[in-house]
Amino acid sequence: MNMIRSVRRRFTVGHLATATDPATLRRAAAELLATAIFVFAAEGATLTLGRMHGHDKGVVGGLVAVALVHALALAAAVACAANTSGGHVNPAITFVALLAGQICLVRSLVYWAAQLLGAVAAALVLRLATGGMHLPEYELAGGVSGWQAAVLEAAMAFGLMHAYFATVMNQTRRVHAGAGAVVAAPLAVGLLAGSNVLACGALEGAVMNPARAFGPAVVGSRRWGNHWVYWTGPMVGAGLSGVVYEHLVAGPAGGEEEEPAPSCDGRRRA
Numbered sequence: 001m002n003m004i005r006s007v008r009r010r011f012t013v014g015h016l017a018t019a020t021d022p023a024t025l026r027r028a029a030a031e032l033l034a035t036a037i038f039v040f041a042a043e044g045a046t047l048t049l050g051r052m053h054g055h056d057k058g059v060v061g062g063l064v065a066v067a068l069v070h071a072l073a074l075a076a077a078v079a080c081a082a083n084t085s086g087g088h089v090n091p092a093i094t095f096v097a098l099l100a101g102q103i104c105l106v107r108s109l110v111y112w113a114a115q116l117l118g119a120v121a122a123a124l125v126l127r128l129a130t131g132g133m134h135l136p137e138y139e140l141a142g143g144v145s146g147w148q149a150a151v152l153e154a155a156m157a158f159g160l161m162h163a164y165f166a167t168v169m170n171q172t173r174r175v176h177a178g179a180g181a182v183v184a185a186p187l188a189v190g191l192l193a194g195s196n197v198l199a200c201g202a203l204e205g206a207v208m209n210p211a212r213a214f215g216p217a218v219v220g221s222r223r224w225g226n227h228w229v230y231w232t233g234p235m236v237g238a239g240l241s242g243v244v245y246e247h248l249v250a251g252p253a254g255g256e257e258e259e260p261a262p263s264c265d266g267r268r269r270a
Helices: 002-010 016-020 022-053 060-081 091-099 105-129 146-168 171-177 180-204 210-221 229-249
Strands: none
Touching: 016 022, 016 105, 022 060, 022 105, 022 210, 060 180, 091 105, 091 146, 091 210, 091 229, 105 210, 146 180, 146 229, 210 229
16 A cells, blocks of 8 residues: 555656647657667667578577677667767657656656657668668567466566666766776666567567557567567566566655656646
8 A cells, every 4th residue: 555655655646738848859869869770770680680691589699699789779778868868769668657657747758759750760761762662570489378478578677677677777876886887887778678589589589669569560560469478578577577666676755865856747746
C-alpha cells in the first residue's frame, strides 16, 4: 500500500500546453534523433548479419558483432540525449520515469511519439538505402513460447532499467562522480544491453525496447503476431525494476542529497 501511495503521489499529468512547449519539443527532438541513431546502427548490424549468414542468428561471431553494435550504439545514443531529455531512447524507460515522477504524462506521451517516429525513420532510411531490402524480423526460436519470450524480455529490461536508475538517472551520483560519470553512465547501460543480446539474442531477439521492434515492423515485415512480447515484457520488467530500485535500493524519497525532479510546468517540486 505504501508503494501504491508513493506512485500516486509522484505521478503527475501535467498541462496540455506542455506538449507544445519549446522545452518539451527540444527534448522530444533529442529523443527522436537518439532513438534513430540507435535503431539505425542496431538494425543495420542485424541486416548485415542476415546478408552474410542467411539470417542465421545462431552464428557465434555474428551474434557477438551484433551485441557489440547494440552496446556501442545505445551508449552513444544515451550520451547524446542524456543532458537534454534524460537519454531514455526507450518507451519502457520513459514509462518508469513517468511512474517515478521524473516526467509528467503529457511530456511522456510526446517522448513516446518521438521515440517511435525515430525508430520508423531509421528503419525507413535503411530500407530505402538498401534498395528495398527486406528488414529482418524478430522470430522466436523453436521451443520458445510467447510467454517465455515475454519473461526473458522482462528480465532483461529489469536489469537495463536498474542500470539506468543507478547511473544515467541518478543525478546526485553523477555530480559527485565528476566528469567520468558522463562517459561511464551511458557505457554501463550499453554494455548491459550488449550482454543481454549475447544471452538471449538467439532465443527471441533480445529487444528490450518497444521502439526497436516497432520501427522495423512498420517499415519491414509488418508482422505483429508476437509483437506484444516486445511491449509487454520491457514495460513490466522496467516497471518492476523501478519499484525495486526506488523502495529497496535508493530508499525513501526526500533524502537530503536527492535532487527534486522537475515538474512539467518548468518548476521544481519540493
